[in-house]
Amino acid sequence: MMEQNKTKNTEEILGMANNLKWELGMGIHDKIVSSLYADAAQIARKTVSMDGDKPAFSLDRKIDKIVTSRWSGFPIMFVLLAVVFWVTISGANYPSGLLASLLVDTLHPILKSGADSFMPWWLSGLLIDGAYLAMAWVISVMLPPMAIFFPLFTLLEDLGYLPRVAFNMDSLFRKAGAHGKQALTMSMGFGCNAAGVIAARVIDSPRERLIAIITNNFSLCNGRWPTQILIATIFIGGMVSPFWAGLVSTGAVVGIAVLGIAFSLIVSWGLSRSVLKGEASTFSLELPPYRPPRVLQTLYTSLIDRTLFVLWRAVVFAVPAGMVIWLVSNIHIGGLSLAEHFIDWSNPFAVVFGLNGVILLAYIIAIPANEIVIPTILMLTVLVTGMSGVGEGSGVMFELDSITSTESILRAGGWTLLTGINLMLFSLLHNPCSTTIYTIYKETKSAKWTLIATLLPIVLGFVVCFFTAQLWYLFAWGFEF
């Protein structure tokens, strides 16, 4: 009885509300909001005085006139970003080498011999050669550049400069159906895609945020730069005379990065006009006043929030992957390891795309981090070709100091210029690493968008590699036969 009464009352009240809304007309909500603001503004005008910030404001205006000017706006932006990248790459070299020699060259043999003394060979192989080595690799390659890049980036953000970059770049991104702030998440993606995906939180429009998240993988992250540089030096720099080699291979790497930006804009355009067409979209961009950056606080937050956070996720994924890498090269069925079975089976398929089975397997098992793709490729190539005297046994990832010996391993694995070019393309266009995939899921809370963000780049990668390879075969036919 009570229940019935209650529902009747609710309906009556809702009906009354409806009648009143009809009488008041459509604009009532806006009128209420407007009058609230008008009252607030009037109170503020009476009670708040604003003389204090005048000088600072006029200085802001002068800086703004320079950094957003038609003539100097873009050059200043490119120079600043180039400086950030240069500092990151050159500054990370030394600590990366140091960490690698400590964790991989020194600590790994000690741990291995220690573990061998009381563990069966397979357990020490799985734990030390697999899990530990993958973790050591990820830390030594990933930590230094991120520890330099993120604080620098956060400093620019804290200074108030980054919103001006978004402001200047917005018209380009608007044409692609995206938000100017995507310029920032893209730049962040050059450091680490997972961090770039998190950074997309600054975009408050649902549609543009999804676009930024899905296309972030097209920014060549710092786990992929070393791969690009190595392969470009060996295969593309190797084509020309040594005098030009440096310039040509640098050009090739920059070309790949620019191609990535182009893909990210094209895909943004496509997404905003197809699957994301109906998502709510707004544009808002505040241009906060400039202020001296709080250096210590920035260092602390960017190291803890961004660097360690992302590194931790990467390590969590790298450890099981290291075990898998060790297992596939050490479990034998019918005299061949699982890795060799897969490589033999997938080779014919891979050749259609100008790649090889080793590359496909490496990209599948090294999904947690792009950093371990090259060590995995080298290890697998040695395993498959049965070379002796290089590497440290099956399942043990390694890298070589000398580029020439790396080249000789790859050439022995049957690599050509086409394999090199397609590896560079595939390294740009393939699924995000598992850390990024997990981050995308965390950020979007949607399996659908995570799936799209994962599959879209790899489908594009196969399409691009396929056409490159087939055109190559078509033209190479005339020369080689």
Add this chain to the structure above:
Amino acid sequence: MEQPVLALVLGLVAVGILIWVFWPKKGLLARLGKVRMSSQRVLLEDTLKYLFDCEYKGIACNLNSAAGNLNISADQMAKLMAHLKDMGLVVFEGHNIHLTDTGKSYALRIVRVHRIWERFLADETGVQHMDWHGEADIQEHQLSLEEANRIAARMGNPAFDPHGDPIPSTEGEIPPFLGRPLSSLKEGEVAQIVHIEDEPHYIFEQLSALGLYPGMQVYQLDVQQGKITFAADGNECVLTPLFASAITVQPLPKAEPIQEGYQRLSELQPDETANIVGISSYCRGLQRRRLMDFGIVPGNSITAELRSASGDPVGYRILGTTIAIRKDQANLIFINNIKKEQHEQSA
């Protein structure tokens, strides 16, 4: 030689097929979606909706006008009507056709779903205003009343759709129709636009392009044969009677006509200050709330401050902060009283 050529051809075909299937609006998937639409039930429901619309506005309605409205032949319409009559939804009185009570409540349910969906598209999604009506025409046949009620409850049970039409209540109540076509307004009368008819489409698009929207004040200036001149929120417009009859107005007997025309924020040059008059009703939902959050409300003053290096977003100073607004948004914000101002004074 043959293998790469063959592979390339196959690859191109595969990419072509993918594009053909997934292409928005014209692709296979989109077409399949459209084919599913034109079933018998859809036609029946559309007919009921049309009959209701005629009764609501007090227009007589017969077979031919209904057939014309649904874009089918008169024979087909006659069959549909016979079917509706068998179902007890309509009755014939000579040439005229009326809805029975059951028919009316059926029609009201569809109208409710249609208008709730339009409101949802306008407020909660990024769908453009030209597409609201068409999308709602599809959804009204697919969404159940319960689902629509849930959506409405989440939006705070809105009372009007974005075109200004009242949304029937869950009980099937709807306020009486008070509007008159703009073409019937006499010289010197002041009224408010309450509705802009969204059919036929080309007229609606033309009227939107003129910047007319529900909520605007109109002031009839001159009525001549073939030409109606009026001021919409102070801006002079000229329409033919056909176009003017697509606009429904409600007279405002006591209102003072707005004399001064508005300009758009996009016209404000750097270092000029103006008063904000309002935001167009085409700017809705999230975007509108966001602008209002920044203080874009009537009465505040706004100063254009700096243009971005690429020219498009312009930084505006409002309530002591600088925000960037894109040109297509600035086009939807109305201002007046533009003054050239020295910046030091406005700060």
